[in-house]
Amino acid sequence: MSGAIRYCDRCQLIKPDRCHHCSVCDKCILKMDHHCPWVNNCVGFSNYKFFLLFLAYSLLYCLFIAATDLQYFIKFWTNGLPDTQAKFHIMFLFFAAAMFSVSLSSLFGYHCWLVSKNKSTLEAFRSPVFRHGTDKNGFSLGFSKNMRQVFGDEKKYWLLPIFSSLGDGCSFPTCLVNQDPEQPATPAGLNSMAKNPENHQFPAKPLRESQSHLLTDSQPWTESSTNPGKGKAGMSNPALTMENET
Numbered sequence: 001m002s003g004a005i006r007y008c009d010r011c012q013l014i015k016p017d018r019c020h021h022c023s024v025c026d027k028c029i030l031k032m033d034h035h036c037p038w039v040n041n042c043v044g045f046s047n048y049k050f051f052l053l054f055l056a057y058s059l060l061y062c063l064f065i066a067a068t069d070l071q072y073f074i075k076f077w078t079n080g081l082p083d084t085q086a087k088f089h090i091m092f093l094f095f096a097a098a099m100f101s102v103s104l105s106s107l108f109g110y111h112c113w114l115v116s117k118n119k120s121t122l123e124a125f126r127s128p129v130f131r132h133g134t135d136k137n138g139f140s141l142g143f144s145k146n147m148r149q150v151f152g153d154e155k156k157y158w159l160l161p162i163f164s165s166l167g168d169g170c171s172f173p174t175c176l177v178n179q180d181p182e183q184p185a186t187p188a189g190l191n192s193m194a195k196n197p198e199n200h201q202f203p204a205k206p207l208r209e210s211q212s213h214l215l216t217d218s219q220p221w222t223e224s225s226t227n228p229g230k231g232k233a234g235m236s237n238p239a240l241t242m243e244n245e246t
Helices: 048-077 086-117 121-125 143-151 238-245
Strands: 006-008 013-015 020-022 027-029 034-036 041-043 193-195 201-203
Touching: 048 086, 048 143, 086 143
Parallel strands: none
Antiparallel strands: 006 013, 020 027, 034 041, 193 201
């Protein structure tokens, strides 16, 4: 993303983009999302779809149990059930199913939002760094393409527990592209940003040497006891001024 080589000191391996080292598993995980203690495994590129389906299936199961047990739970509070030991089981089953339904619905909703933005849990807390700087939506390709990155191109396989995610886990498409070399460069240089009609930000093309007064200034940089920011004509040198300001 940023062009820098990422190296893992623990695994002694080069880490591709979006890869992180898990301190619990003690290994690097491709497109790591988080370490889940409930499944005792890391959630990443190879099993993120299965984790989402696990949440969806579990949520549907808990909702089904709560719905079928609701009528007996109402009879329990209205003393409509006979005095048996089943009262405790009905109450415990309903409360357990209801609580797990609430927690699973919030967790599943959060990960659905992450999928729609093509983010991981780690990237939601810390924005990824690209060549032009940090961008929290740098991997977002649009809702439809973001869904396909996780579930695949074939919609008939989306709800089935089979691996259909796109890519190899080492390289990922981004919404950032280089500016068209035929277009004139913006005078702001590297810090300026160009926008397309869809309001996506793109890194601007750097100025050529002939277009930048900082690169074409033939006056050498000299140090003297006088003010170094003054030139021969009493004007400040823009290169030295920038150096002093930084």
